[in-house]
Amino acid sequence: MNGTGVAPNGEAALTDQEIDVLDRLLSVHDRGAFYMAYNAMFDSSEALLQTQISTFSGAVGGTALGPNRLVQVMFRASCIQSGLGSHP
Numbered sequence: 001m002n003g004t005g006v007a008p009n010g011e012a013a014l015t016d017q018e019i020d021v022l023d024r025l026l027s028v029h030d031r032g033a034f035y036m037a038y039n040a041m042f043d044s045s046e047a048l049l050q051t052q053i054s055t056f057s058g059a060v061g062g063t064a065l066g067p068n069r070l071v072q073v074m075f076r077a078s079c080i081q082s083g084l085g086s087h088p
Helices: 016-027 031-042 045-055 058-081
Strands: none
Touching (some): 031 045, 045 058
């Protein structure tokens, strides 16, 4: 990873290796690792925040755990009521 990830014109500047890393993480649905890698590439406070949320770590992630579970329960109930069956 190049450590900056930003070209002088402000656009993302990723190497082929960095793109491959991000693609592999997305292909296995590992959001936490994706945001950690993205943060390492861009030093992005937003990516760091998303890492905490998607891994339920830190104060922000811990706060996200309850509402996330509530949404899952409500979605499952909604699927059952609408005749779509249960959602895994």
